[in-house]
Amino acid sequence: MPLLGNKLFYLGILIFNLFYISYAENLQVMNLTNKNDSNFKMLNNNFANSKLLKKIEDYAKKHNIQFGIPEGDRFFTYGISTFDISKDYERRKVFAFEKAYLDALKKMAQTIYTRVESKIIQEIKESAPSFEDLQPSNSEILKKKILALTDASLNKALEKLGVSPEKIGNLNLEKKRNLLLDSYRKKVISETLANLGGTLVLKTFEEIGKDGNCAVGVIVYNSGKLKNLADYFARGDIPPYRNLSKAKPIEKYLPKTPKEWLATWGVQVVWDNKGYPALISYAQWGYPLVGSPRRLRIKDKLARKKADLLARSYIAQFLNMNILSKEIAYFEQKLQTDRIIGSGMIREIDIDKIAETLYEEAKATSKANIKGLTTLKVERYCYKIKDYQACSYFVVKILSPQNMIKVDNYLRARENPRREMENVKQKNNFYKEEHLEGISNTDVSDW
Numbered sequence: 001m002p003l004l005g006n007k008l009f010y011l012g013i014l015i016f017n018l019f020y021i022s023y024a025e026n027l028q029v030m031n032l033t034n035k036n037d038s039n040f041k042m043l044n045n046n047f048a049n050s051k052l053l054k055k056i057e058d059y060a061k062k063h064n065i066q067f068g069i070p071e072g073d074r075f076f077t078y079g080i081s082t083f084d085i086s087k088d089y090e091r092r093k094v095f096a097f098e099k100a101y102l103d104a105l106k107k108m109a110q111t112i113y114t115r116v117e118s119k120i121i122q123e124i125k126e127s128a129p130s131f132e133d134l135q136p137s138n139s140e141i142l143k144k145k146i147l148a149l150t151d152a153s154l155n156k157a158l159e160k161l162g163v164s165p166e167k168i169g170n171l172n173l174e175k176k177r178n179l180l181l182d183s184y185r186k187k188v189i190s191e192t193l194a195n196l197g198g199t200l201v202l203k204t205f206e207e208i209g210k211d212g213n214c215a216v217g218v219i220v221y222n223s224g225k226l227k228n229l230a231d232y233f234a235r236g237d238i239p240p241y242r243n244l245s246k247a248k249p250i251e252k253y254l255p256k257t258p259k260e261w262l263a264t265w266g267v268q269v270v271w272d273n274k275g276y277p278a279l280i281s282y283a284q285w286g287y288p289l290v291g292s293p294r295r296l297r298i299k300d301k302l303a304r305k306k307a308d309l310l311a312r313s314y315i316a317q318f319l320n321m322n323i324l325s326k327e328i329a330y331f332e333q334k335l336q337t338d339r340i341i342g343s344g345m346i347r348e349i350d351i352d353k354i355a356e357t358l359y360e361e362a363k364a365t366s367k368a369n370i371k372g373l374t375t376l377k378v379e380r381y382c383y384k385i386k387d388y389q390a391c392s393y394f395v396v397k398i399l400s401p402q403n404m405i406k407v408d409n410y411l412r413a414r415e416n417p418r419r420e421m422e423n424v425k426q427k428n429n430f431y432k433e434e435h436l437e438g439i440s441n442t443d444v445s446d447w
Contacts, residue, residue: 049080049209051215052216055205056078068107080100080218081100082216086388088288090287093206096216097218101218101266102359105220108196108222110351113189116195142184151176154173155176193324194326199221199222200221200222200266201266204265206262208435216263225447233319236371246275250376250400253441258381262383263437265282267282268442276400276401277400278399279400280399281397282438283307284307286392287299287300289389304393307392307394310395311396312397315370317359317362320365321358321359323367324362370399371404374397374403375397376396377395
């Protein structure tokens with residue numbers, strides 16, 4: 001009996017230790033997130049999410065990156081999205097990457113919006129001292145302070161916001177108050193949109209969990225220099241940047257392993273073999289290995305075309321976002337700002353809509369000049385994750401000054417879809433639950 005008692009005693013200690021370790025690990029993960037961030041309310045209930053957050057934090061520490069805190073004119077943040085891998089894994093993952101990017105853009109919009117609002121409050125408080133203690137995003141107090149302004153203060157505040165005296169004219173107090181609120185909000189939104197342009201992907205992650213869920217993470221950042229770079233490319237002009245010390249053959253920017261191909265997504269900026277900046281786009285699309293041979297051949301052809309289209313669209317969307325952010329900022333397009341603001345003085349601004357509007361408009365428009373966009377590589381893999389089997393195409397496109405001037409003969413040959421299909425060989429790879437990381441070619445110290 002004493003022997004049995006000792007066994008039970010040590011068994012109890014073991015169970016307690018296991019429980020404590022599990023609790024401590026979850027607590028550590030929880031501390032990495034903002035408790036007020038709705039994106040992370042359920043993260044610790046998901047194995048893949050928890051591991052992914054740790055990988056993102058480790059990457060940030062290694063590269064001295066702080067999320068959500070502006071560093072000069074540079075800003076870093078990240079987004080996470082989850083999905084069930086039991087069905088349409090290869091396509092759901094693409095949508096998850098896009099959602100994670102948009103979520104990161106929303107976080108960026110939230111922070112930038114608050115900063116811009118604070119700056120504008122500082123600008124107009126000289127003419128309206130009652131704005132001194134106004135806290136950003138407190139719309140009710142903002143309205144009360146506007147209602148309390150005198151006619152002279154309203155005139156000065158409107159002029160600070162760029163409203164011409166002619167437009168103010170002989171408006172009565174009520175119309176001036178409405179105009180001030182409208183001008184204030186439009187200016188905040190416009191400047192926020194302007195700061196969202198030039199947002200690139202820095203690093204991507206994928207975590208395949210034991211529970212059948214998959215999580216993807218996208219680290220994004222932007223800077224003034226990236227916005228300028230996007231301006232040049234969008235106009236079809238040669239960017240005035242060069243770094244010979246970092247010149248590298250563009251083939252060096254390709255993923256090297258199947259795991260890297262599976263987890264790499266989005267647009268990055270690199271230095272080409274002549275030391276000029278280039279935009280490189282990574283896209284993928286696939287299909288489940290279900291159906292007759294004829295059906296699979298059709299799926300294969302469509303997947304190849306879809307991946308090619310996505311690789312092209314990602315670069316176009318990045319450039320279009322930069323163009324649209326400036327157009328809205330400079331011309332205050334009524335359609336865009338009204339879509340966010342609504343009508344009347346009691347409508348609240350949904351800050352997430354600022355990011356969503358820019359993102360969706362950039363997908364729907366075609367303003368950027370992408371001449372010289374060239375296919376660098378097409379790869380194809382068939383793989384099995386748990387019991388799910390699929391094939392995916394991976395397409396890499398590059399936009400560089402050299403291509404804009406004269407497309408190299410080798411790259412021109414790669415643009416031929418027939419030759420690309422002939423060169424792509426089926427490769428089978430089998431994965432269990434594990435961590436995958438996309439490649440990161442961008443040196444943030446350059447941009």
